[in-house]
Each structure stands twice: as C-alpha cells, then as structure tokens.
Amino acid sequence: MFITLQFPLFDYRFFKADPNKTERPKWPEPGSNDRVRYFGEILGRNKKYLGPWDDEKKYCNAGSVLNFCGLKDEHFFKSLYSDPYRARILFRRFQSDGRCMAKFEVGFNDQLCNRVAAQAAGQEVSPFNLFKHIERYLLCPVKIKIGSRLSAYLPLIEAGEKLRDAYYWTTTKGKKSFDARDIRHQAEPCEPVLLIQLHAGEINPDQLFAQKVDMPFLSKEGIELYCTHIPYTIGRRKYQLKTWMIITAGDEANPLYSGQFRAYNQTVRYLRINLLRIHVETCMQKKLIETFGTTDEAYQIKDPAVRDRLYFYLHKILLNLTNIQRNDQPQTALVEAAFRLDEYYYGSMRIEDQVKVLDEYKTWLKALELNPKNQQVLGYIQKNTEDLRDQQKQKPENCVVFISYNHADEATAALLKDKLEQERITVILDSASMQAGTAIKDFISKSILMSHAILSVVSVNSLTSGWVGVETINAMFIKDFFPDKKFIACCLDVNFMEDDFTEKANKKIDQRITAIKELARSRSDNALRSTDIDDEWRRLESLRLKLPDIITHLKNDLGIDIMAKNINANFPKILEAIRN
Missing domain, CATH: 3.40.50.10140 (Toll/interleukin-1 receptor homology (TIR) domain)
Incomplete structure (x- = not known):
C-alpha cells in the first residue's frame, strides 16, 4: 500500500510589489546550484520518473524538516517500521511554483497484505479497519525543523502550521531569530489531502460504493477510484480528512522497493499526478476567491497592478481545472469529485459575496482576448455563478x-x-x-x-x-x-x-x-x-x-x-x- 500526504501552503507575499523572498530558488525551474535555506539543495531527476515519485522533476528534500523521531514506543521505527506494517518512508519533499503555492509531501509504503494474511482466509480488510490502519500514520508523532530548531512533538496530520513556519523561515532573508508574529498575513496552511493506493485483494470496497468515481478508461485497466473522508480523532475532537483511494487489480502485488518500479503502471502514475495537482489547485482557488472578497483591511488588495497579477494567477489555475484532459486522461469527473469532497470550497464567504467576486472576475476575463481556452474558463465561472444563485434561492436566509x-x-x-x-x-x-x-x-x-x-x-x-x-x-x-x-x-x-x-x-x-x-x-x-x-x-x-x-x-x-x-x-x- 502507498500513502501520500500532501500539505499545501498559500503564500500571500506574491501580492506585494516587493516581496521579501530574495533567498528563494527560481521556482518552478530552479538552477542546479540553488538551495532552500535550512532545507538543502534542489534535486533534479534525470532518470525516468517512476513509481510514487510521480513527476517531481525539481524538488527539495524535506527529510530534515519532517523529523519522525517519535516518543519511546511511538517512535516511527518501532511502531510502524516493524511487523505487521513493515512501513518505509518513501519521500519527504518540498516544492513551490514561485508564486502563491508551496507544498510539502510525505510518502510511505507498507505491507498491509501482511495484516490481510493474518486474518481468516478469504477475508478482506473493511474500510473501517483500513481507516484505523491509516490513523496510525496520521497520528504518528513528529517534530518540524523551523530554522535551526525543532518544534515540540505533534501528530503528523497537524504539521501544516509548523511546516508553514518552516517554509516562511527559509524564504525570509537576514533574520537571526524567529517570531511567529512575523508570519501574520504572510503565509497560511491549507487543508491536507491523502492519496492511498492499494491492491484489490487488500480491501473490500463494497461499503465505499457511493464514493466511487465513475471513470470508464480506468475500469478498462482494472483500476477503481474512490473519493471519501477518513475520520480520525485527537483527544475528544473528531476530524475528517479528504482522501483519494486508488484500488488496482492484477495478479502482481504493488511494488514496495525502488528496484520494483520499472514496470509501474503509467495510467496509475498519471492519475496520482492529476489528483495531487487538482487538490492543490482547488486550495489556491479557494484562497484567492476569499482574498478577493475579504473585508479584512490587512488582506484587502488595493493596488490595481497586484489585483491584475492575482487575476492572471487565478486564471492560470482555472485553465488547469477546466482542461478536458490532463496527462492524456479525462479530468472533468475528477475535478467534480474534488469539489464534492469539499462542498464549501469557496470557504466562509456569504453567497452574495462569492457571486460578486465571480462577477468581477468575469468582467476582467471578458477584457482579454476570448480565445477557446479563455471561453472555457468563462463558461466554468458562469456555471458556478448560476449554481451559487440557485443555492441562494434554496436558502434565502443564508443564515x-x-x-x-x-x-x-x-x-x-x-x-x-x-x-x-x-x-x-x-x-x-x-x-x-x-x-x-x-x-x-x-x-x-x-x-x-x-x-x-x-x-x-x-x-x-x-x-x-x-x-x-x-x-x-x-x-x-x-x-x-x-x-x-x-x-x-x-x-x-x-x-x-x-x-x-x-x-x-x-x-x-x-x-x-x-x-x-x-x-x-x-x-x-x-x-x-x-x-x-x-x-x-x-x-x-x-x-x-x-x-x-x-x-x-x-x-x-x-x-x-x-x-x-x-x-x-x-x-x-x-x-x-x-x-x-
């Protein structure tokens, strides 16, 4: 089983005319000698991009940032590295697009099949038992390296805020000490997403039927895709984690070690790439829409040039989300499923404010040359505006x-x-x-x-x-x-x-x-x-x-x-x- 956990970050410094980000590589194509301060050098992949590494051509190793040092028996290498999990950390990496988006990703594999074999013959793991299995990873205690210091222990799933601190620290020049107040209105963690890949014999998916994403081209290759939420509990608080679940068929087991990825399924690799990209793009869209509609003085965009720059950035994201295909795979159903996972993807804004922001964006978009790609974005925005107005009619109080x-x-x-x-x-x-x-x-x-x-x-x-x-x-x-x-x-x-x-x-x-x-x-x-x-x-x-x-x-x-x-x-x- 493969597990990939993604932590997107939204960087408000792209809004500023002179952002204090001088010590950053020139993402998305940094030079071979570039480094991320406190992280390390930028790594490039010259070999064919296989397996769980997906297509990360340029990335920074975040192994020192995400520290799985653990607590006594809860140490990762005691609780998950040994039987029956036999888990391995596949990667800890960082990337940025040089604008508003940055992201950390951590990947594991484990031998869930060992747990299946330990059960009665012919019985598969139910989704509930799988969720409890996954929860061990989400709650694994970690420390985050912020500058030259390690944070206190925290569950992995709650690392987003500290990873934001670590990221902010790397891109701020000249400071010798760190103050969390420096980050105010500078960067913000977004909602994480989980991507799970299993073999058909490792789980009984019948109980997930309602969450299945109907993709005929996947079915032809014996691949099933589900979108769901995995519950987990910290103390007395209950949380829901957005999750994509890929179930593959075939006689061969999923590869576990680097040498086994030579024959890795290309369809699955592209699907993984598309799902992870769609999530981070929906996060960026949500944050930009909220920013355009904010009444908070500290976040308001008053400079027309900055507003124009952000419209272009939003436009680029919407072009990606409205493309009929990505990596030769149809993606309309994937994008719709991603928004289903987060019904309130426009955030906490009132419906009338959301409609106003989208109307302003449409006015800006119509001033551009309306080529076919811009026309497809315009159609997407018009449909979203109509959907929001329908919601407003159904819920007139908006209370x-x-x-x-x-x-x-x-x-x-x-x-x-x-x-x-x-x-x-x-x-x-x-x-x-x-x-x-x-x-x-x-x-x-x-x-x-x-x-x-x-x-x-x-x-x-x-x-x-x-x-x-x-x-x-x-x-x-x-x-x-x-x-x-x-x-x-x-x-x-x-x-x-x-x-x-x-x-x-x-x-x-x-x-x-x-x-x-x-x-x-x-x-x-x-x-x-x-x-x-x-x-x-x-x-x-x-x-x-x-x-x-x-x-x-x-x-x-x-x-x-x-x-x-x-x-x-x-x-x-x-x-x-x-x-x-």
Missing part, C-alpha cells in the same frame, strides 16, 4: 449558526444541528465541520466571526470546560464589537443560577489544574516536555478568572430551556431568537 458545546453534551448538539438544518439554516459543529489539520483556536475564532448567531449549549459540563469557556468568552467579546451577532444560551440545566455555583465550578476546575500540574511535574522529572497539556492549563486558568463574568452574562440573558422533555416544545423559540 449561519455556530453551536458551542462540551463533548459530554454531543447528542444534544447533534439533535439541534439536525433540527436547524431542516429549517435550511447552515450549522457549524466541530464534530461535523472541522477539516483535517485545523487548529482548534483558529476554527473557533473563524466560526464565531462567520456566524450570524452563536448557540451555546449551557451545562455544568460546558461551564467547566476550557475550550467551551474560550468559545463563550470569544462570543461575548465579539458581540460587544459586532452588535448584529446574537449569543443564544440554550440550557441543559440551570445549576449556574445557584448562588454557590461559581465556587463549585472552581473546585472542579482546580482539581483538573492540579492533575495537569502533577502530570507536568512527572514529565519534567523524566526529561519530557509538557507542551501538549500546557495549553489546557492556560485555558482553564483563563476560564477560572472569567467564570464570574460568564455566569453574570448568563443570568442576565434569557436562556432557552432545552432539557430533554422541553427541547421540541422550545425549539420554535430558538428559531425566533436566530431570525429576529
């Missing part, structure tokens, strides 16, 4: 609600989500909306900013939770500056009305803080870091300080009773609070 809750109250939050969606209201719920690699803090801030209403499920659980406390504090703070946003308290219990509730809650919070301190002390005694629990410690300390203000706010607000026996009867009150 977005963010539900803040503690995971102990997940069943109630899910029920509220279902009932609101039946009323054609868009709901943001972390268990359903959190994309892979998303920082929780960023998810909360963006969700609150893009929502018309923040619906807080209030309970003893939520009022003693560090993250829900952050959400509540942020919502109250933002409401002071954006009076049109609504904060709606939905109460699962009314314990917070008791005079001594703050004292009881603080005891519970103090117990958790004490446990974290003891764990941090134990780690320190064993020369281990505690950065993963320090964040929760800080959140709980902040909640302890702000809790009286939160309780005061809740007591002064008119909460809606959603206890089990009352949720259906009082749901109309929630709708009225959202709409009025």
Whole structure:
C-alpha cells in the first residue's frame, strides 16, 4: 500500500510589489546550484520518473524538516517500521511554483497484505479497519525543523502550521531569530489531502460504493477510484480528512522497493499526478476567491497592478481545472469529485459575496482576448455563478449558526444541528465541520466571526470546560464589537443560577489544574516536555478568572430551556431568537 500526504501552503507575499523572498530558488525551474535555506539543495531527476515519485522533476528534500523521531514506543521505527506494517518512508519533499503555492509531501509504503494474511482466509480488510490502519500514520508523532530548531512533538496530520513556519523561515532573508508574529498575513496552511493506493485483494470496497468515481478508461485497466473522508480523532475532537483511494487489480502485488518500479503502471502514475495537482489547485482557488472578497483591511488588495497579477494567477489555475484532459486522461469527473469532497470550497464567504467576486472576475476575463481556452474558463465561472444563485434561492436566509458545546453534551448538539438544518439554516459543529489539520483556536475564532448567531449549549459540563469557556468568552467579546451577532444560551440545566455555583465550578476546575500540574511535574522529572497539556492549563486558568463574568452574562440573558422533555416544545423559540 502507498500513502501520500500532501500539505499545501498559500503564500500571500506574491501580492506585494516587493516581496521579501530574495533567498528563494527560481521556482518552478530552479538552477542546479540553488538551495532552500535550512532545507538543502534542489534535486533534479534525470532518470525516468517512476513509481510514487510521480513527476517531481525539481524538488527539495524535506527529510530534515519532517523529523519522525517519535516518543519511546511511538517512535516511527518501532511502531510502524516493524511487523505487521513493515512501513518505509518513501519521500519527504518540498516544492513551490514561485508564486502563491508551496507544498510539502510525505510518502510511505507498507505491507498491509501482511495484516490481510493474518486474518481468516478469504477475508478482506473493511474500510473501517483500513481507516484505523491509516490513523496510525496520521497520528504518528513528529517534530518540524523551523530554522535551526525543532518544534515540540505533534501528530503528523497537524504539521501544516509548523511546516508553514518552516517554509516562511527559509524564504525570509537576514533574520537571526524567529517570531511567529512575523508570519501574520504572510503565509497560511491549507487543508491536507491523502492519496492511498492499494491492491484489490487488500480491501473490500463494497461499503465505499457511493464514493466511487465513475471513470470508464480506468475500469478498462482494472483500476477503481474512490473519493471519501477518513475520520480520525485527537483527544475528544473528531476530524475528517479528504482522501483519494486508488484500488488496482492484477495478479502482481504493488511494488514496495525502488528496484520494483520499472514496470509501474503509467495510467496509475498519471492519475496520482492529476489528483495531487487538482487538490492543490482547488486550495489556491479557494484562497484567492476569499482574498478577493475579504473585508479584512490587512488582506484587502488595493493596488490595481497586484489585483491584475492575482487575476492572471487565478486564471492560470482555472485553465488547469477546466482542461478536458490532463496527462492524456479525462479530468472533468475528477475535478467534480474534488469539489464534492469539499462542498464549501469557496470557504466562509456569504453567497452574495462569492457571486460578486465571480462577477468581477468575469468582467476582467471578458477584457482579454476570448480565445477557446479563455471561453472555457468563462463558461466554468458562469456555471458556478448560476449554481451559487440557485443555492441562494434554496436558502434565502443564508443564515449561519455556530453551536458551542462540551463533548459530554454531543447528542444534544447533534439533535439541534439536525433540527436547524431542516429549517435550511447552515450549522457549524466541530464534530461535523472541522477539516483535517485545523487548529482548534483558529476554527473557533473563524466560526464565531462567520456566524450570524452563536448557540451555546449551557451545562455544568460546558461551564467547566476550557475550550467551551474560550468559545463563550470569544462570543461575548465579539458581540460587544459586532452588535448584529446574537449569543443564544440554550440550557441543559440551570445549576449556574445557584448562588454557590461559581465556587463549585472552581473546585472542579482546580482539581483538573492540579492533575495537569502533577502530570507536568512527572514529565519534567523524566526529561519530557509538557507542551501538549500546557495549553489546557492556560485555558482553564483563563476560564477560572472569567467564570464570574460568564455566569453574570448568563443570568442576565434569557436562556432557552432545552432539557430533554422541553427541547421540541422550545425549539420554535430558538428559531425566533436566530431570525429576529
């Protein structure tokens, strides 16, 4: 089995008239002596491009950047290198197009067939078991080299933000020390994507039938393609990772070592290239559309020359996405499937703002010579605009609600989500909306900013939770500056009305803080870091300080009773609070 994980990055410095990127190679065709600072030299492939290397003619080895040093028994070479996985790291590489796009890719192979053989004869691995198998890779602890220093341990799937830091560091000249604030409005990680390649005998794909991409030219060669989401869990948070799955037929097993790639299937190689390119291009399109429509002063494009430059860049991306073929393979179905994987590929913008951006781009495009290629892009944009207007008709309110809750109250939050969606209201719920690699803090801030209403499920659980406390504090703070946003308290219990509730809650919070301190002390005694629990410690300390203000706010607000026996009867009150 082959596994490729791609981390795209969006570089805002291309917007600037004089970007501070002097110490970068001249991508996409850097010279033979070019180097990426802190990464190493640019490598070129003079031999035929085979196997999982796809067509990376020029790339930089990112082996020192992605460090699989691991933690004790969770070390990669202990947990995955040995049986039954027998995994190998195929590559760790970096590329850029010299404009807005940069990307890191890491590839593995393993002998999943060993696990199949260990099961009862004739039984294949179910998709669920495959997902648990893949999760081991996603959660593998790594360190990221940022400049000359290594980051703290983090799961591989959450490496995007640190890889952004590593990339930014390499392309900034003259600095001797690194400050994360330097990156603000400079570069941003995009959603990662996973590409899996298996042999037909390694999985039973029947349960993935609904996710199959119908490609007749692949079927002729015994190749099946599926687009799906792989779930994984970090702590109590659930995430979804966009995934392409290629299943190959034939008697021969997939090659595992470099010498076995001489007869590698050319159709599969081109398919891999096309899928990885389509993902990074859809990420770039999404970020550019969001940038053109932003109301954030720091991101607004005010220079006509820069705006023109970005229109040309967007135009190039759309030309690639609207091509009927790529590498002699039809790609329309692939692009449609890629957008299906991410229904909200225009991001958090309102529909009317999306339509406005696309109309402005159409005006710019019509000023160009309308040759056949430009005409195909124009047709694509017009279709997207029509689709968005149809959505607007189907959802006239265009209302977005963010539900803040503690995971102990997940069943109630899910029920509220279902009932609101039946009323054609868009709901943001972390268990359903959190994309892979998303920082929780960023998810909360963006969700609150893009929502018309923040619906807080209030309970003893939520009022003693560090993250829900952050959400509540942020919502109250933002409401002071954006009076049109609504904060709606939905109460699962009314314990917070008791005079001594703050004292009881603080005891519970103090117990958790004490446990974290003891764990941090134990780690320190064993020369281990505690950065993963320090964040929760800080959140709980902040909640302890702000809790009286939160309780005061809740007591002064008119909460809606959603206890089990009352949720259906009082749901109309929630709708009225959202709409009025």
